[in-house]
Amino acid sequence: MRINWKSFVLSLAVLLILFPFIYLVFLSLASEWRFPEVWPSYLGFKNWVTVFGSETGLLESFFSSLLISLSVAVFSTASGFLISKAVFYHPKKRILTLLAYFPYILAPVVFAACLSFFFLKMGLFGNMTGVVVAQFIIAFPYALLFFSSFWNAKVKSYEDLVATLGGNKWQTYTKVLLPLAKGLILICFFQTFLISWFEYGLTSIIGIGKVQTLTIKVFLFIKEANYYYGALSCCLLIFPPVVLLYFNKRYVFKKLV
Amino acid sequence: MFLEVQHIVKSFGEEKVVKDLNFSLESKQTLSILGKSGCGKTTMLKTIGGLVASDSGKILLNGEDITETKPEKRNIVYLYQEDLLFPHLNAFENIAFGLRLKKIPEGLIKEEVNHMLQSLELEGQADKMPTELSGGQRQRVSFGRAISTNPSLLLLDEPFGSLDTGTRQRMQELFKKLTAEYKITSLFVTHDLKEAVLMGDQIGFMHDGILKVYEDKKDFIQDPETGVQNEIDFWGGLI
Numbered sequence: 251m252r253i254n255w256k257s258f259v260l261s262l263a264v265l266l267i268l269f270p271f272i273y274l275v276f277l278s279l280a281s282e283w284r285f286p287e288v289w290p291s292y293l294g295f296k297n298w299v300t301v302f303g304s305e306t307g308l309l310e311s312f313f314s315s316l317l318i319s320l321s322v323a324v325f326s327t328a329s330g331f332l333i334s335k336a337v338f339y340h341p342k343k344r345i346l347t348l349l350a351y352f353p354y355i356l357a358p359v360v361f362a363a364c365l366s367f368f369f370l371k372m373g374l375f376g377n378m379t380g381v382v383v384a385q386f387i388i389a390f391p392y393a394l395l396f397f398s399s400f401w402n403a404k405v406k407s408y409e410d411l412v413a414t415l416g417g418n419k420w421q422t423y424t425k426v427l428l429p430l431a432k433g434l435i436l437i438c439f440f441q442t443f444l445i446s447w448f449e450y451g452l453t454s455i456i457g458i459g460k461v462q463t464l465t466i467k468v469f470l471f472i473k474e475a476n477y478y479y480g481a482l483s484c485c486l487l488i489f490p491p492v493v494l495l496y497f498n499k500r501y502v503f504k505k506l507v
Numbered sequence: 508m509f510l511e512v513q514h515i516v517k518s519f520g521e522e523k524v525v526k527d528l529n530f531s532l533e534s535k536q537t538l539s540i541l542g543k544s545g546c547g548k549t550t551m552l553k554t555i556g557g558l559v560a561s562d563s564g565k566i567l568l569n570g571e572d573i574t575e576t577k578p579e580k581r582n583i584v585y586l587y588q589e590d591l592l593f594p595h596l597n598a599f600e601n602i603a604f605g606l607r608l609k610k611i612p613e614g615l616i617k618e619e620v621n622h623m624l625q626s627l628e629l630e631g632q633a634d635k636m637p638t639e640l641s642g643g644q645r646q647r648v649s650f651g652r653a654i655s656t657n658p659s660l661l662l663l664d665e666p667f668g669s670l671d672t673g674t675r676q677r678m679q680e681l682f683k684k685l686t687a688e689y690k691i692t693s694l695f696v697t698h699d700l701k702e703a704v705l706m707g708d709q710i711g712f713m714h715d716g717i718l719k720v721y722e723d724k725k726d727f728i729q730d731p732e733t734g735v736q737n738e739i740d741f742w743g744g745l746i
Contacts, residue, residue, distance in 0.1 A: 407591055410558045413578040414585045415605040415656055425608070429595040 271488065277481035297482050308467060308479070312486050315447060315464040318378060319490075322385045322446035327439045330393020331431065337394065338401035347398060350391040358388065358451035369456055376460040384456040385449050389442040396438050400431055440498050444491055508567075509534035509692055510555075510660060515564035517547075517554055524550045526716040528564065532694070532709070537686060539695040539707025540718065541733065547716040548696045552662045555694070556585040568659055584658040588668040590649040592637040598648050599624070599633040605656035623651045626688060627681070643674040647681065654689050661693040667702070679705055700738060 278297055283290035301308045337346045353361060362384060366375070374380030408430070412422045428435070450465045457466065464487045471480035508531035515528035524547045532538050542548045553559040555566060557578035566574045573581050584605075592601050602623050606616045624633055627647040637645060646666065653661060666682075667675045679702065686693060695706045703710055710727045711720040721727040728735045 404589075404591075407587055407589070408593070410553075410556075410578070410585065411587070411591055412608075413558070414556055414581070414583060414662075415608055415652070416579050416582070417608045418579055421608055425604075426593060429593075432595075 274481045274484050274488070277478060278485050281478050283478075297478050301479070301482055307462065308464075308483055308486065311462045311464045311467045311483075314378065314461065315487075316490065318382055318385065318461075318463060319443050319446040321382045322389050323439050323443035325382075326386055326389035326393045326442045327435060330390055330438060330442075331397050331400075331435060334394050334397035335401055338398065347395070350394045353388055353391050358449070359455060361388075362452040362455035366455060375456065376458040378461055381453050381457045381461045381463070384452045385446045388449070388452065389445045392445060393438050393442055396441070397431070397434065400434055405430070436498065436501075440494050443494060447487070447491060508532065509536075509569055511565075511567040512555065513565040513567070515551075515554055515566065516562045517550055517559065518562055519550075524716055525554065525561075528554075528718055530711065530718060530720045532692065534569075534692050535686075535690045536708040537691075537693045537695055537706060538709045538711055538720065539697060539703040540711040540713055541697060541700060541703040542713035543698055546713045548713050549664055551713070551718065552585060552664050552694060552696060555660070556583050556662050557581050558585065582656075582659045583662060584653040584656060584660075585662045586649060586653050586664065586666050588665045590637075590642075590645040592640075592645055592648055592652075594637055596637075597633065598629065598635050598637075598640065598644075601637070601648050602651040602655055604652055609656070619655055620651075623655050626685060627651050641674075642670055643678060646670065646674075646678060650682070650685065654685060654691065657689075659692065661691050663693060663695045665697055666695075668697075675702075682706065700734060704735075 279293050279295065280290035281292045281296060337343050337350075340346055356364070365384065365387070369375045369380050369384070374383055405427070408426055409422055412426055417425065448465055449463075450469065453461065453463050454466055454469075457463070459466075462470075464483055468480055468483045468487060471477075471483055510532040512528050512530050515525055516523065517525040526547075528551060530538070540548060540551075550559060554561045557573070557576060561574065564574070565572060568581070568583070573583075592598075593604065596604065599620055602620045603616050606619060611619075620633075624630055627650065629644060629647055629651070632640065632644060632648075637648075640648065650666075667678050670678060683706070685691065695703075697703050697706070704724060704727075709720060710724060711718050712727065712730070712733050713719075714732065719730075719732075721730070727733055728739075
């Protein structure tokens, strides 16, 4: 009998990739699982019921994270798209593009430490607005660099053509530029959402523990050695990106290919 | 005169691309302009279309000074060598694009676009996306999109440059037919000698930013600068 090595290796790879996620779900359903027991003494929805009863504020963190990430994704995608156009037409676009890489030279924690003084002065320390602004500083340059590939001589020709056909700036955006960039805009929204969703360093410094996003919560549970709640919050952490990934794959990537 | 261009100058940095541009054109006439690459033809067209601001000079269209008018208010359509069809719209919607910008009633748009599709010999292609059309068909849709808005002036920047010889010839014939049918005034820029002679009611020759418009085609042919004499000598020498 011939072994189909290709499908075997592929199945193994898929299993290895999926295992941590399956294990996380399993762990979130377990409690009182001590060595050397092979199976947890309890397996059910106790942890989830507790969480949804808001005993630990995990659900609150989930919605805080969602609000912060959606705000960061919307603002950075919109401003990234508009400002990348201004940068493309700017005579010093190379220098401006180079400057956009600046936030990535430093580690987010160091970057946040550098900015903390200004955030303190502006009253943005320890509140949600401050966290959104801090994460925007990271996500916006990404969006700017992401959209820089969209603008080119052909797009400029489209803009000129619309103008000579009698279209104003608003019509140029709504009828041509946005439909042309639709796929890229959705991808950028997805990516900036993820940047914000999984952000830890900046959030922990600027939020000073008062803004507890889901990522912060995960680390807290791990520090407390509460693996079951840690696994549960990880599940909550992974769920929105998986939904976004599904929609991206179904509605965006398919159209781009 | 319908179009009067007076002392237009345009420089990019130190380089003077258009030098003292002066010419006029009657309504419903086509001025074809012959010139080599980099002689300033495109800059000239873009200046007239309002896409590039001139350094000095004046442009009058139907007696009105449009030098400072925004491109969207000039009613001058600029056609590129590339068809530039909007990839997210089908042939019908591409032609209807300018009409929709002007918020023309839907019924009238349908009527005008269908008539245009017929004039362009594109019946049955209305629902096709740009990627499903051939090069010639795409260029025809591009024409239709420009003409349907009833522009005062049409600026054509080597519109058939990317087409093969056969398609190019058919497009030249179609263009002649359309300009007569829709009474279009146009500036037709090309680097093809034969095309310049065929397409224009008047002919101009542009060299190093200076445009010379000839009284008639005979003057154009006799001017050694245009290269027509060289062509005649070449073909004559083969017989």
